[in-house]
Amino acid sequence: MADAGSGTWRTPPAGAAGGAATGAAHGGGERPATGTNAAWFERAVRAIPGGVDSPVRSFASVGGTPFTVGHGEGPWVFDVEGRRYLDLVQSYGAVLLGHAHPVVVEAVCRAASLGSSFGMPTPGEVLLAEAICARVPDCDQVRFVSSGTEAAMSALRLARGVTGRSRVVKFDGCYHGHSDSLLAGGGSGVATLGLPGSAGVPSGAVADTLVVPYNVVPELDDQVACVIVEPVAANMNLVAPRPGFLEGLRRACDAVGALLVFDEVITGFRIGPATASVLTGVTPDLWCFGKVVGGGLPIGAFGGRRELMAALAPSGPVYQAGTLSGNPVATAAGLAVLDEVTPADYDELASRVARFAGALADAIRAGGLSAAVPVAGTLAGLYVGPPPGSPLEAPSDFGGAQAIAASGVYPLFFHALLRRGVMVAPGAYEVLFCGFTHGDAELDAAVEAAGEAAAEVARSLG
Numbered sequence: 001m002a003d004a005g006s007g008t009w010r011t012p013p014a015g016a017a018g019g020a021a022t023g024a025a026h027g028g029g030e031r032p033a034t035g036t037n038a039a040w041f042e043r044a045v046r047a048i049p050g051g052v053d054s055p056v057r058s059f060a061s062v063g064g065t066p067f068t069v070g071h072g073e074g075p076w077v078f079d080v081e082g083r084r085y086l087d088l089v090q091s092y093g094a095v096l097l098g099h100a101h102p103v104v105v106e107a108v109c110r111a112a113s114l115g116s117s118f119g120m121p122t123p124g125e126v127l128l129a130e131a132i133c134a135r136v137p138d139c140d141q142v143r144f145v146s147s148g149t150e151a152a153m154s155a156l157r158l159a160r161g162v163t164g165r166s167r168v169v170k171f172d173g174c175y176h177g178h179s180d181s182l183l184a185g186g187g188s189g190v191a192t193l194g195l196p197g198s199a200g201v202p203s204g205a206v207a208d209t210l211v212v213p214y215n216v217v218p219e220l221d222d223q224v225a226c227v228i229v230e231p232v233a234a235n236m237n238l239v240a241p242r243p244g245f246l247e248g249l250r251r252a253c254d255a256v257g258a259l260l261v262f263d264e265v266i267t268g269f270r271i272g273p274a275t276a277s278v279l280t281g282v283t284p285d286l287w288c289f290g291k292v293v294g295g296g297l298p299i300g301a302f303g304g305r306r307e308l309m310a311a312l313a314p315s316g317p318v319y320q321a322g323t324l325s326g327n328p329v330a331t332a333a334g335l336a337v338l339d340e341v342t343p344a345d346y347d348e349l350a351s352r353v354a355r356f357a358g359a360l361a362d363a364i365r366a367g368g369l370s371a372a373v374p375v376a377g378t379l380a381g382l383y384v385g386p387p388p389g390s391p392l393e394a395p396s397d398f399g400g401a402q403a404i405a406a407s408g409v410y411p412l413f414f415h416a417l418l419r420r421g422v423m424v425a426p427g428a429y430e431v432l433f434c435g436f437t438h439g440d441a442e443l444d445a446a447v448e449a450a451g452e453a454a455a456e457v458a459r460s461l462g
């Protein structure tokens with residue numbers, strides 16, 4: 001693929017990381033917004049609750065105010081003042097080829113020029129559905145929606161409709177979007193803000209949601225419609241399934257006639273060329289997708305075997321719909337991404353991420369903090385704790401992740417990294433997203449910055 005792991009992404013504006021203003025220099029030819037971060041955020045707070053359209057973007061748990069992004073290029077984002085940051089967030093995993101990748105930009109422009117929404121079938125949704133099903137054995141059909149939240153919510157309805165049962169089992173610290181019945185015990189922003197769930201969710205909406213610990217196979221009974229799980233948990237930072245956990249879930253579901261749902265909104269086409277189900281060899285009944293399959297545009301999808309999907313309206317009794325579902329611009333972007341990368345590209349990225357993770361953990365420890373940087377495919381976690389710089393045990397459940405976050409080191413490390421031009425998520429429960437434009441040069445720079453940041457934080461902690 002073009003530009004994969006090149007180590008250099010186009011020509012960075014002069015002044016680069018750490019603060020130099022570069023005005024409106026921008027590889028795409030368009031002029032991004034200018035002004036100051038402070039002025040934009042002040043306006044944002046007046047017009048948008050908390051100044052953000054998703055709580056994970058706020059700096060509530062790390063302190064301070066977020067910068068406002070003017071534009072992105074490959075592995076970099078630039079704030080409206082022209083300051084450049086190495087972006088290890090990549091739109092929380094939605095962007096795989098780096099920002100404004102030419103192939104995606106061209107696909108989006110081409111699709112938009114033909115019309116951006118019709119409320120009628122289009123070739124793009126067919127091509128993307130075929131591309132997904134071709135890569136995921138036993139996923140015969142998918143239906144597109146507009147977000148990962150809708151994908152998980154709809155998969156749940158389908159599971160309940162097919163089984164005629166109500167109860168849903170989910171795992172503490174897994175996040176499946178913000179639908180009422182799935183917010184309980186949520187990771188990601190729900191965990192970051194320390195919320196037990198959400199105000200506004202009536203008790204009846206969660207009465208049939210059972211929250212159980214990750215990595216322990218729960219006992220099920222014949223009331224259970226489905227078990228929904230992130231097969232590799234990426235919303236309590238990164239927690240891998242213990243050997244036998246997913247296999248145990250499969251057996252437990254089969255024993256009581258419940259469906260197994262893998263929420264692969266993050267892992268799908270990100271952890272590797274297909275899914276965590278393919279990597280682990282455990283096949284669920286239903287999958288949820290999002291993020292990468294929309295190439296950075298709003299999308300979600302859920303899918304499974306043909307006979308299960310046949311229960312959806314119009315062929316079956318489970319109603320599910322969406323004005324913008326299968327949107328031609330989003331499906332064009334997603335298809336462009338899936339077509340651009342090969343299995344060998346993913347292997348190369350996974351090797352690069354493994355090297356990066358090892359070096360990152362070493363650098364943070366050498367700087368004087370304790371650290372664990374677990375890896376799953378192309379995903380890496382980032383747990384930091386107080387001095388002395390020693391290995392931290394990578395957690396196996398949400399309780400372990402919470403205990404590490406409770407040390408309060410992450411917010412200090414986050415800001416020390418940001419001052420050095422490296423952007424990780426402003427919350428301790430997110431993973432590091434490296435993409436195909438994060439080459440060795442960029443990742444080495446991140447390692448160097450992390451070592452310095454760790455030393456600064458360790459000194460400040462005495």
Ligand SMILES: Cc1ncc(COP(=O)(O)O)c(C=O)c1O
Pocket residue numbers: 092147148149150152175176177178188230235263264265266290291300
């Ligand atoms: C595993 C998982 N499922 C579902 C969602 C919800 O997706 P969206 O934010 O597109 O609604 C997310 C979002 O981060 C996620 O990580």
